Amino acid sequence: xxxxxxxxxxxxxxxxxxxxxxxxxxxxxxxxxxxxxxxxxxxxxxxxxxxxxxxxxxxxxxxxxxxxxxxxxxxxxxxxxxxxxxxxxxxxxxxxxxxxxxxxx
Amino acid sequence: xxxxxxxxxxxxxxxxxxxxxxxxxxxxxxxxxxxxxxxxxxxxxxxxxxxxxxxxxxxxxxxxxxxxxxxxxxxxxxxxxxxxxxxxxxxxxxxxxxxxxxxxxxxxxxxxxxxxxxxxxxxxxxxxxxxxxxxxxxxxxxxxxxxxxxxxxxxxxxxxxxxxxxxxxxxxxxxxxxxxxxxxxxxxxxxxxxxxxxxxx
Numbered sequence: 010x011x012x013x014x015x016x017x018x019x020x021x022x023x024x025x026x027x028x029x030x031x032x033x034x035x036x037x038x039x040x041x042x043x044x045x046x047x048x049x050x051x052x053x054x055x056x057x058x059x060x061x062x063x064x065x066x067x068x069x070x071x072x073x074x075x076x077x078x079x080x081x082x083x084x085x086x087x088x089x090x091x092x093x094x095x096x097x098x099x100x101x102x103x104x105x106x107x108x109x110x111x112x113x114x
Numbered sequence: 115x116x117x118x119x120x121x122x123x124x125x126x127x128x129x130x131x132x133x134x135x136x137x138x139x140x141x142x143x144x145x146x147x148x149x150x151x152x153x154x155x156x157x158x159x160x161x162x163x164x165x166x167x168x169x170x171x172x173x174x175x176x177x178x179x180x181x182x183x184x185x186x187x188x189x190x191x192x193x194x195x196x197x198x199x200x201x202x203x204x205x206x207x208x209x210x211x212x213x214x215x216x217x218x219x220x221x222x223x224x225x226x227x228x229x230x231x232x233x234x235x236x237x238x239x240x241x242x243x244x245x246x247x248x249x250x251x252x253x254x255x256x257x258x259x260x261x262x263x264x265x266x267x268x269x270x271x272x273x274x275x276x277x278x279x280x281x282x283x284x285x286x287x288x289x290x291x292x293x294x295x296x297x298x299x300x301x302x303x304x305x306x307x308x309x310x311x312x313x314x315x
Contacts, residue, residue, distance in 0.1 A: 012149045018252045020153045026245035027160040034237035039214045043176050050183045057190045070274050073192050074283050080202050081290045085297035087207045091214045092305035098218040
């Protein structure tokens, strides 16, 4: 069996679906963030896999660059989101995303 | 000169052992077995993550999933991305998430992030729609039986990636560096507890 583009796409599809399920079903805000990271990783695999299978060799690294930017955004997002989660915990004493329904204290 | 280390490591991967005229880089039993290993690592960890009730355990399952993705990047010949994935995701984001877990859960009962029951059905429906939608698209289109990319990238991808970032993608590169600075300051400001700012105790 030869590993082709389809196999990478299948893995990233499952990863995306799992991430979506985590984001929707979990109550813990940190678990929601974990689901978000899985979704971003699925996108990253897709970027790199597609760019490896374009005909022109000179374009093989453009997907890598896109994935680098995705990782940069994910790092920034994780830092900000964790800070917000900590602030929410200090204010509401919970990080259950169903319980938090106020923007003010 | 600078990419000696990366080039040496990437030559461990079977895909780098190709010269011109060799068959495509993704052939061979070793490649298939390694791919299956990393794919299984990713998928098993992520599916177990979906069922995990303990947040700390979930964080360690996320370690497996992110490590598997790093392996998949290496399988695609993206050695630089594989290292960045390990450094940034496992060394940075995962530790950050663990800090978040530890700082926000004083009571052990809060460690259990069980799903809300009324949200399980919508979650399953949404993820199944996403999964089968993507699977339909992926399987219905003929991506080509044989891979188009006959020629592997020679050596490490670090140097050509740096050149791309400094030429074609210079503006996004600069913008993302400013964005990281903003995120850093913003996170520090947001996470600082109120009351500590007024006067030292």
